[in-house]
Amino acid sequence: MPPQNIHVIVRIRPLNAQEKKSKKIKRAIKVVRTGVDDRDLDLSPNRVPGAGGLVQVELPNDVRLPTVNSTKKSNGKIDKTYKQYHPAVAFPPSSTQQEVFHSSNLPSLINHSMNGYRTTFFAYGQTGAGKTFTVLGEDKKPGLLFRAVNYLFKSTKLKSENEKMKFTIRLSAIELYNEQCFDLLTTGHARMKPLQVREHNKQGYYVDRLTGIRCINVNQCIHTIKGAVRQRTVGGHQMNARSSRSHLMITLYVDGTYLASTGASTFGRITIVDLAGSERLKDTRSGNVKESGFINKSLYTLGKVINGIAKNGGTLLPGTTRRHNQNIPFRESVLTKLLVQSLGGENMCAMCACVSPGNHVTGETVRTLGFAMMVKGIMNHPSIHIDEQEKLVTDLKKEIEKLKRENIQLKHMVIEVSQEASLASTKSGAQNHLGLVSEIDHLVGGTGTKVLQNGGDGDDDGEEYFQFDDDFEEEEEENNISYDDEYDEEEGEEEKINFPTISSRYNEPSPSPSPPISPISSAPSSPHSPSLFPTAPSPMKSNIDTSQRVVQLKAMLTEAKMQFQSDGNEIHPHILQLENELEDLQKELQLSAQLAGLGVSLEDSGEDPDGKQQRALEAMIAATMSTAAGDGDGDGDIDGDGESDGESDEEEKYSEQQYYSEGSGSIPSSPITPNPNNNSNVSNTSGRSNPFNWDESQGEGENWRNMWENSLRILADVDEGDAAAKLKQLELLERGGVNLFGDSKKKTTTKKTKTKKKNRRK
Ligand SMILES: Nc1ncnc2c1ncn2[C@@H]1O[C@H](COP(=O)(O)OP(=O)(O)OP(=O)(O)O)[C@@H](O)[C@H]1O
Known part of the structure; x- marks a missing residue:
C-alpha cells in the first residue's frame, strides 16, 4: 500500500447549556465547508470520505496569527480576523454520531484491519471539547467505538462468507494514567497494577501481560468495552464534570485466516484512542495537579513527536526508531511509545480534532487545529501483518507438495529411462531378448537356449553377458562338431542328418490341433522309408503356427536389432546368425507348405518302393535350399572357400542320376545369377529340361513355378498317374489365383548353411 497521510477530521461540539447562558461566550468557529458529499454516505470498503472541509475560526482582536483572513469595516479598519483550516472533513455542531462515523474514515480503517493492517483512530482536543462524546458517546448516542464494533462484526461476517475466511476478534483495554499503563479488563489488585510497556525489535512497543478477551459477538464486545470504560479514571473539574x-486505548485485534487457497493468517488491529484533554490549571482549577501534569506532559510529548516527525519530512525514518529517529522524543511518554507506529510509522491512522465552539477557548481551539494540521502532514507507510512464520510454513507446505508431485513424475521418468537404458544396453538388452533368442534357437534347432542357460547366471551384469557370448561361440563349435559326428555316423545320408533338425519341430504338439488346411495326401509315413517330414498330428497346422511364429520372431529380432543399433551398440554375432537362421527357416517352411499344399508328401513314399520319388523330392528341396542360400556370385562357392560347393560326391551322384547331364555336376547356386554351366537345357531321363534352370527374363515367382512344374513332371515320369494329378492340382491352384510361389529374396550365406555344406563335403 502506498504511503498515506493521517486522515484528519474536525468536529465542533455544540455549545453546552452553560455556554449558551453566558452572554460573554460567543461562537467563534464555524464550518465553512464540511467536505462531506453524497458519496460519503456510501460505506464502500475503501472509500475515504472527505472532499476537503474548511473550518474558520474567528480570532480575538488581540490575537495575531501569520496567516489570517479578515473582514474590514466601512472605514477600512479590520473588523474581524479569521483563521482557516483544511481538514478532510469538518463536522459542525449539529452533526450526529452516525454522520460522523459514516463520513470519517473509520469504516475504511476497519476494513483494512480485516486485511491485516494495524490502524489507529484517536480523538484529540481540549478538555471538554467532546472527545469522549465522539468516541464513546452516550447511551442513546453511541460513539464511534461502538459503531466501529458493530461495523467490524458485520464486515467480518460478510468477508468470511465471501472470501472463505475465519475471523477471531479479541479486545484489550488500557488506560494511561500518570504515565502508567493499566489493564481495564482486570479487576481488583490486577487492575491497580501497572503493566510494563516493552519494545520488540519487530513489533515495536507493546504492553506486556495485557489481557485480551475474545469477543464472540457485538453485544458481548460492547458489554466488555463498557465494563472496561467504567473502570477508567474520571474526575470532575471546572470545565468537565466527567473529565477523562x-x-x-481500546484495541480490537482482528485475526483472519484464509480457509481456502493459501491458509495464511492476517493480524490486523483497530485501536481507538480517547485522549485525555489538554487543560490549563487556571481554567480547570483541577485539584489534582499531578494528574493534570502527567496529562499535559504526555500531550506535550505527543506534540513534540508530531513536530519532530514533521521536521523529519513528515514520516519516521526507516529502521529502528531508536537509532534513526533520535530527534523524535517518543520515548519520553508511554503514550507516544504506543502511538509512534501510528504517527509516521507502519500503521494507518486517523485523527478527530474535537473543538469547543465558544470564543472563550479560542486559543485552545487554534492550538488544537494547528496541531491537527501538523498531524495531517504526517505520512504513514502502512504494511500488512501476516504471520511470517505461518506464511513461511504455508509456503513451504505448498513447495513440498509441489516437490512431491515433481518427485513422482521424476521417478516415473527414471523408471522409463532405466527401462530404455536397460533395453538399449548390451548387457540388459541381450538379457531382455534372452527369451527371444532362446525361442529362435529352439525353433531353428540351435543351441542358443542351452548356451544362455549355461552362460547366463541371471545376474544383471555385463560381464556375465559377455561371458555368455564366449561360451556361446564355444558351444556353437561343439554343436557343429556334434553335427559332424552325427553325420559321420550316418554316412551318406546328408540331408537326413541336417533336415531332422528342421522336421523335429513338427513333432512339437500344436497348441490347438486342427485339420490341415488343404491336405491332398495324408498317408501315414512308412517306418521303412526315412521321411524328410515325419508324421505329425497336423503338419499343416503346425507348419502354419510355426510360420506365423517365425514371422513374429523375425519382427521382434529386427526390432531388437534396430534398438541395439539406434543406441550405438554393436550387433552381437549371435543376433545376426539367428536372423539368418530365421530366414532359412522361413524358406524351409515355405517349401514344406508348398509341398503339403501340392499334396506332395513323403508320406506317399509308401508308393515309392524304390525311393526314387523321395530322393527326387529331397534332391529338389536340397537344390532349392541351396539356391535360396546361394552365394550370389554364380560360382557355386557358397561358403566362399574357393571351391565349388556342388562337388559333393553324394550331390553329384544325385545330379547324375536324376537331373543333370554328365559333367555338369553342379546345383544352380543362385536363382538370380544362374550358373552358366547350367544355363542350357539339360536332358534327363525323360528328356525334359533342367528344372533349376533359372530364367532371369522371368519373374522370380514364375521361375519357382516352372521349377516345381518340372519337378512334378519328373515325378510323373516315376509315378505318372499321381504326379500328373498333382501337376493338374498345381495348375488348378495357379489358375485359381493361388500364388504358391511368391517372390523370394536373395539370401546371404549363413553360418548354418555353411555348416551344412561343410557337412556335405564331409
Ligand atoms: N457533539 C456533541 N453533542 C452533544 N453533546 C456533546 C458533544 N460533544 C460533547 N458533548 C458534551 O460535552 C460534554 C463534554 O464532552 P466530553 O466529555 O466528551 O469532552 P472531552 O473532550 O472528552 O473532555 P475530557 O478531555 O475532559 O474528557 C459532555 O457532557 C458531552 O455530553
Whole structure:
C-alpha cells in the first residue's frame, strides 16, 4: 500500500447549556465547508470520505496569527480576523454520531484491519471539547467505538462468507494514567497494577501481560468495552464534570485466516484512542495537579513527536526508531511509545480534532487545529501483518507438495529411462531378448537356449553377458562338431542328418490341433522309408503356427536389432546368425507348405518302393535350399572357400542320376545369377529340361513355378498317374489365383548353411 497521510477530521461540539447562558461566550468557529458529499454516505470498503472541509475560526482582536483572513469595516479598519483550516472533513455542531462515523474514515480503517493492517483512530482536543462524546458517546448516542464494533462484526461476517475466511476478534483495554499503563479488563489488585510497556525489535512497543478477551459477538464486545470504560479514571473539574483523567486505548485485534487457497493468517488491529484533554490549571482549577501534569506532559510529548516527525519530512525514518529517529522524543511518554507506529510509522491512522465552539477557548481551539494540521502532514507507510512464520510454513507446505508431485513424475521418468537404458544396453538388452533368442534357437534347432542357460547366471551384469557370448561361440563349435559326428555316423545320408533338425519341430504338439488346411495326401509315413517330414498330428497346422511364429520372431529380432543399433551398440554375432537362421527357416517352411499344399508328401513314399520319388523330392528341396542360400556370385562357392560347393560326391551322384547331364555336376547356386554351366537345357531321363534352370527374363515367382512344374513332371515320369494329378492340382491352384510361389529374396550365406555344406563335403 502506498504511503498515506493521517486522515484528519474536525468536529465542533455544540455549545453546552452553560455556554449558551453566558452572554460573554460567543461562537467563534464555524464550518465553512464540511467536505462531506453524497458519496460519503456510501460505506464502500475503501472509500475515504472527505472532499476537503474548511473550518474558520474567528480570532480575538488581540490575537495575531501569520496567516489570517479578515473582514474590514466601512472605514477600512479590520473588523474581524479569521483563521482557516483544511481538514478532510469538518463536522459542525449539529452533526450526529452516525454522520460522523459514516463520513470519517473509520469504516475504511476497519476494513483494512480485516486485511491485516494495524490502524489507529484517536480523538484529540481540549478538555471538554467532546472527545469522549465522539468516541464513546452516550447511551442513546453511541460513539464511534461502538459503531466501529458493530461495523467490524458485520464486515467480518460478510468477508468470511465471501472470501472463505475465519475471523477471531479479541479486545484489550488500557488506560494511561500518570504515565502508567493499566489493564481495564482486570479487576481488583490486577487492575491497580501497572503493566510494563516493552519494545520488540519487530513489533515495536507493546504492553506486556495485557489481557485480551475474545469477543464472540457485538453485544458481548460492547458489554466488555463498557465494563472496561467504567473502570477508567474520571474526575470532575471546572470545565468537565466527567473529565477523562487518562488516555483510553481500546484495541480490537482482528485475526483472519484464509480457509481456502493459501491458509495464511492476517493480524490486523483497530485501536481507538480517547485522549485525555489538554487543560490549563487556571481554567480547570483541577485539584489534582499531578494528574493534570502527567496529562499535559504526555500531550506535550505527543506534540513534540508530531513536530519532530514533521521536521523529519513528515514520516519516521526507516529502521529502528531508536537509532534513526533520535530527534523524535517518543520515548519520553508511554503514550507516544504506543502511538509512534501510528504517527509516521507502519500503521494507518486517523485523527478527530474535537473543538469547543465558544470564543472563550479560542486559543485552545487554534492550538488544537494547528496541531491537527501538523498531524495531517504526517505520512504513514502502512504494511500488512501476516504471520511470517505461518506464511513461511504455508509456503513451504505448498513447495513440498509441489516437490512431491515433481518427485513422482521424476521417478516415473527414471523408471522409463532405466527401462530404455536397460533395453538399449548390451548387457540388459541381450538379457531382455534372452527369451527371444532362446525361442529362435529352439525353433531353428540351435543351441542358443542351452548356451544362455549355461552362460547366463541371471545376474544383471555385463560381464556375465559377455561371458555368455564366449561360451556361446564355444558351444556353437561343439554343436557343429556334434553335427559332424552325427553325420559321420550316418554316412551318406546328408540331408537326413541336417533336415531332422528342421522336421523335429513338427513333432512339437500344436497348441490347438486342427485339420490341415488343404491336405491332398495324408498317408501315414512308412517306418521303412526315412521321411524328410515325419508324421505329425497336423503338419499343416503346425507348419502354419510355426510360420506365423517365425514371422513374429523375425519382427521382434529386427526390432531388437534396430534398438541395439539406434543406441550405438554393436550387433552381437549371435543376433545376426539367428536372423539368418530365421530366414532359412522361413524358406524351409515355405517349401514344406508348398509341398503339403501340392499334396506332395513323403508320406506317399509308401508308393515309392524304390525311393526314387523321395530322393527326387529331397534332391529338389536340397537344390532349392541351396539356391535360396546361394552365394550370389554364380560360382557355386557358397561358403566362399574357393571351391565349388556342388562337388559333393553324394550331390553329384544325385545330379547324375536324376537331373543333370554328365559333367555338369553342379546345383544352380543362385536363382538370380544362374550358373552358366547350367544355363542350357539339360536332358534327363525323360528328356525334359533342367528344372533349376533359372530364367532371369522371368519373374522370380514364375521361375519357382516352372521349377516345381518340372519337378512334378519328373515325378510323373516315376509315378505318372499321381504326379500328373498333382501337376493338374498345381495348375488348378495357379489358375485359381493361388500364388504358391511368391517372390523370394536373395539370401546371404549363413553360418548354418555353411555348416551344412561343410557337412556335405564331409
Ligand atoms: N457533539 C456533541 N453533542 C452533544 N453533546 C456533546 C458533544 N460533544 C460533547 N458533548 C458534551 O460535552 C460534554 C463534554 O464532552 P466530553 O466529555 O466528551 O469532552 P472531552 O473532550 O472528552 O473532555 P475530557 O478531555 O475532559 O474528557 C459532555 O457532557 C458531552 O455530553
